[in-house]
Amino acid sequence: MDDxxxxxxxxxxxxxxxxxxxGAWLIWQGVREHKGLLWIGAGIAALGAYGFVATFQPDPNFGRILAAYxxxxxxxxxxxxxxxxxxxPDRWDLIGAAICLIGVAVIMYAPRATVAAA
Incomplete structure (x- = not known):
């Protein structure tokens, strides 16, 4: 994978x-903070947009993309x-997040052998 x-x-x-x-935050605000249906609707739209963004990832494997995400x-x-x-966040939050990001890098960007089509 190039830079x-x-x-x-x-x-x-x-x-x-x-x-x-x-999107999740907007829904939280709409429901838990009683900000109303417009906030909830905006949250639903944002969550729908999230579903489309993943389709633009260069890797063709849905499971890999979702796991890394x-x-x-x-x-x-x-x-x-x-x-x-x-x-x-405390140091444990930050350490946990760093571990997750290392996992993302391994899952998404580790060199892989390419399989030739038969």
């Missing part, structure tokens, strides 16, 4: 994280909480 493909993949993961985490979601959720909700 531009990796950069594109990382940007797509970041966009997916904003859509999914933001799990690590992005963990780290992204902590970043969202820090920025939006002023949450202060």
């Amino acid at each position: 531009m493909t990796i950069i594109r993949s990382i940007l797509l993961f970041a966009l997916a994280a904003v859509a999914e985490i933001g 799990g690590g992005i979601f963990v780290a992204g959720s902590l970043v969202w909480a820090m920025v939006v909700d002023r949450f202060r």
Whole structure:
């Protein structure tokens, strides 16, 4: 995988994280904070957008993409909480997120042998 493909993949993961985490947050605000149906509807739309973003990843394997995204979601959720909700993660939160991101790198960007078509 070349550098531009990796950069594109990382940007797509970041966009997916904003859509999914933001969508879930909007629904949370609409329901738990009683902000109403517009917030909930915006959250549903953002979650739908997240579903489309993954389809643009260069790797053709849905399971690999979704597994790797799990690590992005963990780290992204902590970043969202820090920025939006002023949450202060402790060192264990940060260590756990770093482990997840290492897992993402291994799953998505480790060199793989290519299989020739028969």
